[in-house]
Every structure is written in C-alpha cells, then in structure tokens.
Amino acid sequence: MTVPLSRGSSRDGVWKNAVLLCRGVDAFGRPRKEGRSLAATPRVWRSINEIARDGAKGWRKAWMGIDRTKHYDVAVLGGGNAALCAALMARSAGASVLVLEHAPIAMRGGNSRHTRNLRAMHAAPASVLSDSYPEEEYWDDLLRVTGGVTDEKLARLVIRESSRVMPWMAEQGVRFQPSLTGTLNLSRTNAFFLGGGKALMNAYYARAERAGVDIVYDTEVISLDLEGDCVLGAEVLHEGVESTVRAKCFVAASGGFQANIDWLKEYWGEAAENFLIRGTPYAKGGILRDLLSRGVAPIGDPTQFHAVAIDARAPKFDGGIVSRLDCVPFSIVVDRASARFYDEGEDVWPKRYAIWGRLVAQQAGQIAWSIIDSKSEKLFMPSVFPAIRANTIAELAGLLGLDPASLEATVKAFNAAVQPGKFNSQTLDECRTQGLTPPKSHWARKIDSPPFIAYPLRPGITFTYLGVKVDENARVIMSEGRPTKNLFAAGEIMAGNILGKGYLAGIGMTIGTVFGRIAGREAARHAGN
Ligand SMILES: Cc1cc2nc3c(=O)[nH]c(=O)nc-3n(C[C@H](O)[C@H](O)[C@H](O)COP(=O)(O)OP(=O)(O)OC[C@H]3O[C@@H](n4cnc5c(N)ncnc54)[C@H](O)[C@@H]3O)c2cc1C
Numbered sequence: 001m002t003v004p005l006s007r008g009s010s011r012d013g014v015w016k017n018a019v020l021l022c023r024g025v026d027a028f029g030r031p032r033k034e035g036r037s038l039a040a041t042p043r044v045w046r047s048i049n050e051i052a053r054d055g056a057k058g059w060r061k062a063w064m065g066i067d068r069t070k071h072y073d074v075a076v077l078g079g080g081n082a083a084l085c086a087a088l089m090a091r092s093a094g095a096s097v098l099v100l101e102h103a104p105i106a107m108r109g110g111n112s113r114h115t116r117n118l119r120a121m122h123a124a125p126a127s128v129l130s131d132s133y134p135e136e137e138y139w140d141d142l143l144r145v146t147g148g149v150t151d152e153k154l155a156r157l158v159i160r161e162s163s164r165v166m167p168w169m170a171e172q173g174v175r176f177q178p179s180l181t182g183t184l185n186l187s188r189t190n191a192f193f194l195g196g197g198k199a200l201m202n203a204y205y206a207r208a209e210r211a212g213v214d215i216v217y218d219t220e221v222i223s224l225d226l227e228g229d230c231v232l233g234a235e236v237l238h239e240g241v242e243s244t245v246r247a248k249c250f251v252a253a254s255g256g257f258q259a260n261i262d263w264l265k266e267y268w269g270e271a272a273e274n275f276l277i278r279g280t281p282y283a284k285g286g287i288l289r290d291l292l293s294r295g296v297a298p299i300g301d302p303t304q305f306h307a308v309a310i311d312a313r314a315p316k317f318d319g320g321i322v323s324r325l326d327c328v329p330f331s332i333v334v335d336r337a338s339a340r341f342y343d344e345g346e347d348v349w350p351k352r353y354a355i356w357g358r359l360v361a362q363q364a365g366q367i368a369w370s371i372i373d374s375k376s377e378k379l380f381m382p383s384v385f386p387a388i389r390a391n392t393i394a395e396l397a398g399l400l401g402l403d404p405a406s407l408e409a410t411v412k413a414f415n416a417a418v419q420p421g422k423f424n425s426q427t428l429d430e431c432r433t434q435g436l437t438p439p440k441s442h443w444a445r446k447i448d449s450p451p452f453i454a455y456p457l458r459p460g461i462t463f464t465y466l467g468v469k470v471d472e473n474a475r476v477i478m479s480e481g482r483p484t485k486n487l488f489a490a491g492e493i494m495a496g497n498i499l500g501k502g503y504l505a506g507i508g509m510t511i512g513t514v515f516g517r518i519a520g521r522e523a524a525r526h527a528g529n
Contacts, residue, residue: 073527075247080110082491083253084204085516093524109201111279117190119506149500173203249523256464257285267303274366300465300496307357310460322384330376338406345442361459467496474519488519
C-alpha cells in the first residue's frame with residue numbers, strides 16, 4: 001500500500017526527535033553532519049514552527065508518513081527495478097516490507113523506467129526469445145566487454161539465474177514483446193518489456209501494493225546507522241523533517257551516482273557540466289557515499305561510467321532512450337575542429353555503442369557531430385530531435401558552427417580513402433578506408449549524396465561503475481572482508497561486481513532482477529531468524 005503522509009505519528013516520538021534535532025544530534029545520538037544542521041535546513045524549521053503553531057494537528061501534519069512504531073522486517077532503500085524485485089520477494093516470503101523512494105510518485109522507478117529489455121540465458125526458444133543463448137556464450141560476451149574485470153562466481157550466478165527470471169516477472173504482471181527491428185539486433189538474447197520500463201515498474205508497484213508492501217515517496221535515505229556489521233536504522237528526510245526508520249534488514253537498491261554532477265566533477269572536472277544524464281535526477285549516490293564512508297568495501301572504478309552518444313539537444317536529466325543516436329557506424333564523427341577522432345566502424349553497434357559517450361566526453365567542449373548523407377538516413381532509429389540538413393558540406397558546417405573549409409577537407413580525405421566493397425549494414429562488411437587515420441573499418445561509404453545530414457552529440461551518462469562489494473547472497477561486504485549481518489544490496493549499486501567495465505545491452509536489468517530477488521529472499525530469511 002502507499003502509506004498516507006499523516007499516518008501513525010506518535011507525539012512523544014515526534015517531540016523526542018524534535019529535541020534531538022534542536023540539540024544538534026541525530027536520532028542515533030550522533031552529531032549532525034555538517035551541511036545538515038537545523039540552520040542549513042529551513043524546511044526543518046518550517047516543520048518545527050508548524051508544530052509549535054498548530055499543536056497536535058501540526059504534529060501529525062509535519063511528521064512523515066511512516067508508522068514509526070512499526071519495526072519492519074525489511075526496509076528497501078530505493079524504488080527502481082532492483083528495489084521492487086527485492087520488496088516483492090521479501091514480501092512473498094512473509095516479511096513486512098517498507099520501500100523508501102526518494103522520487104515523487106510520478107517519477108518513481110529510477111533509471112529502470114527508461115529501460116526496454118533484459119538479457120536472458122536460454123537453451124531453446126522461450127517466450128519472445130529466439131534460438132538459444134547458452135551460458136558459455138553469455139559468459140564470453142561478458143568477458144569481452146569487461147576485459148575480465150568481473151567476479152566470475154557472481155557473473156555466472158547472474159547468467160544462470162537469468163534463465164529463471166522471466167516466468168517470475170510474468171507472474172508479477174510484466175508482459176514481454178518481440179524486439180523491434182533496428183533495436184541493436186537483440187531478438188535472440190534480450191527480452192523486451194511490453195510498454196517499456198515504465199510499464200514494468202507500474203506492474204511491480206501495483207503488485208507490491210496489492211501484496212501489502214508499504215511504500216513512501218519523496219523520502220530520501222540520508223544515512224545508515226552501521227554499528228560494526230549491523231545496520232540499526234536508516235535516517236530519512238521527508239518534507240524537510242528527519243526521522244529514523246528501523247528494520248531487521250536493509251536492502252540498498254539506490255542506483256548509481258550519475259546524477260550528482262559535483263561528484264562527477266571530482267574525476268572529470270568542469271567537463272562534467274556538459275554531460276547529460278539520461279535517467280533519473282534522483283541517482284545522487286547518497287547511500288553509496290554514506291556506506292563507503294562507513295567502511296563498506298568499494299567495487300568498480302569510481303572515475304568511470306557507462307555513457308552513450310546522445311543528441312546534444314536532450315534535456316539535462318531524464319531524456320531517456322529517445323535521444324540516443326545510432327547513426328555513428330554509418331557516419332563520420334568530427335570534433336569542434338572538424339577532425340575525426342575514432343574508428344566509427346570498429347564493430348557492430350551493440351558491441352561498440354557504449355564507448356561513444358566517453359569518446360565525446362574526451363573532446364573539447366564535450367561535443368561532436370555525426371555526419372551522414374542521404375544514403376544512410378534510413379539505416380538507424382533516429383533521435384527524437386530533427387536532423388540538421390543541408391545541400392552542401394560547407395552549408396552544413398555553417399549550420400553546425402564548424403569551419404566550412406575544415407569540414408570539407410575532412411569529408412574529402414575520407415571519401416578519397418574509401419575502398420570499393422559490398423555494403424551490408426547488418427554485418428561487419430568489407431567497406432573500409434585505406435591510408436586514413438583513424439581508419440573506418442566497416443560501413444565506410446563516400447559521403448557524397450545530398451542532402452547531407454548531421455546530429456550533434458554529447459555524452460549521455462547512463463550509470464556509474466562505483467558500487468559496494470557483495471557476496472553471492474547479496475550481502476554487503478566490509479572493507480576487512482567480513483559480510484555485514486543485515487545489509488544487502490542489489491542493482492546498479494552493486495553491478496560493478498559483475499560489470500567492472502564496458503557494457504552488454506540488457507545486463508543492467510538482469511543484474512538488478514537477479515540480485516534484487518536474491519537480496520529480498522535473503523533479507524526475509526535473515527529477518528525470520
Ligand atoms: C535511458 C536508459 C535506458 C536504459 N535501458 C536499459 C535496458 O533496456 N536494459 C537494461 O538492462 N538496462 C538499461 N539501462 C540501465 C538500467 O536502467 C539500470 O541498469 C537499472 O535500471 C538499474 O536499476 P536499479 O534499480 O539499480 O536503479 P534505478 O532504477 O536507477 O533505481 C534507483 C532508485 O533509488 C532511488 N534513490 C536513489 N537515492 C535514494 C535515496 N538516497 N533515498 C531513497 N531513494 C533513493 C531512486 O529514486 C530510484 O528509484 C538503461 C538506462 C537508461 C538511463
């Protein structure tokens with residue numbers, strides 16, 4: 001159920017917390033963190049004033065909607081795919097479950113609501129999946145993209161379990177559909193969600209509400225009270241008022257930190273201001289940072305992220321899939337100086353699309369342009385924004401703000417290097433350049449048929465790789481190597497255990513679903529003991 005905001009506040013408890021707040025300590029008796037003092041949180045003052053003004057009515061109104069007298073078995077921190085899988089599994093095992101989602105109801109579901117598919121192992125055609133996708137092939141694909149930066153035991157666990165998740169997802173109300181043409185050729189390996197990630201998340205939330213999972217929105221988990229190996233409670237902020245949630249077990253499923261531009265700046269400097277965040281603005285990494293600061297073992301390179309080239313006209317956050325640009329393999333990509341900087345035809349797009357965000361991030365001003373001609377226009381799914389068109393390369397350069405002579409010279413040099421060959425957009429064809437640096441290894445055709453077409457590219461950050469270390473029971477591991485007693489993690493916050501670098505389309509949702517299910521099951525089991 002969705003918990004009403006005024007539910008079950010106890011006047012004594014409110015008063016106690018108000019006193020603690022005023023004394024400058026939090027509900028755990030620790031000194032309040034800098035930057036979250038009462039003076040720095042005017043909304044807290046507002047609530048305290050409301051209490052003083054309106055008496056008992058104010059107490060109820062000002063306090064958050066969680067039943068603070070209730071001691072949940074499992075508190076799930078986050079509200080995306082991994083969180084809901086954990087919540088549903090824990091509830092079905094008989095645990096009382098609370099989901100704490102930072103986003104408001106209309107934006108619930110994190111990055112998961114932007115997704116379209118998940119990658120699943122299968123021995124024979126199953127549901128919407130064709131042919132077979134055996135464990136060894138899945139493992140080889142993962143090895144190739146990660147370069148071996150993966151925990152084989154956990155990776156194989158995800159791969160094997162992926163063969164079991166689709167029937168369970170269907171039971172929760174998720175519907176599948178065959179892949180559309182032009183969607184990175186994934187019909188064999190990836191199952192697409194009918195209605196996309198939004199429909200999937202709505203199905204999970206509806207099922208969770210029916211099953212009696214308590215859900216609170218607009219509620220940010222600020223920190224966990226981790227004492228030794230055990231989490232005693234979670235400090236949460238709702239409408240400017242801090243409170244403590246107590247539970248026997250906690251599941252951290254709060255995604256990455258890609259929406260925290262200041263954190264990204266620690267590694268990327270001012271360039272991070274030019275990054276566009278493809279998903280939720282709520283992925284600020286607060287829980288991740290808190291856990292790492294309390295001695296939880298980190299996993300994954302903090303400086304790295306998954307990024308794709310997206311239309312530079314996309315909004316700063318939440319642009320989603322419609323701004324992705326798949327024209328790169330059929331184009332040349334140039335920087336501000338109209339120079340090419342990487343082999344656009346290196347490999348088939350599903351295996352290479354994920355490197356282009358980082359490549360553009362490394363260019364001056366974090367901007368580039370993908371240029372094709374009319375021959376290639378129908379070969380890829382277009383951006384939601386209109387293409388920029390011109391009848392000559394010089395005119396196109398003018399529209400893009402590039403130097404016409406430089407762009408003409410780049411196109412001329414490229415055209416001169418193109419070798420004759422049979423073009424095939426679906427395979428690694430024989431159309432390549434010769435004597436050009438960088439080369440274009442496949443799909444190299446002369447750019448000579450007007451109209452000439454361009455899309456501006458910026459790095460679109462999908463998720464960060466830094467996370468927390470877990471074991472095969474989704475239990476979070478401390479830096480000294482011992483597992484925590486009652487803290488589990490699932491989804492993006494622990495994906496770095498399996499995906500140390502690179503990306504395999506659809507594996508994000510697979511990791512979240514598999515580990516969400518494990519975390520929910522294990523948390524319920526632990527709470528029952
Ligand atoms: C545009 C786009 C398309 C994608 N397409 C695919 C795809 O087709 N297939 C695929 O496998 N992967 C895809 N991905 C990656 C995929 O979205 C992630 O791997 C997956 O959604 C991660 O799930 P999660 O539950 O860990 O995180 P999320 O879904 O991001 O959920 C995190 C949740 O935590 C909440 N939260 C964060 N901080 C706090 C806090 N302090 N307190 C309380 N709540 C908090 C957020 O509000 C959010 O609800 C895509 C990503 C994007 C951006």
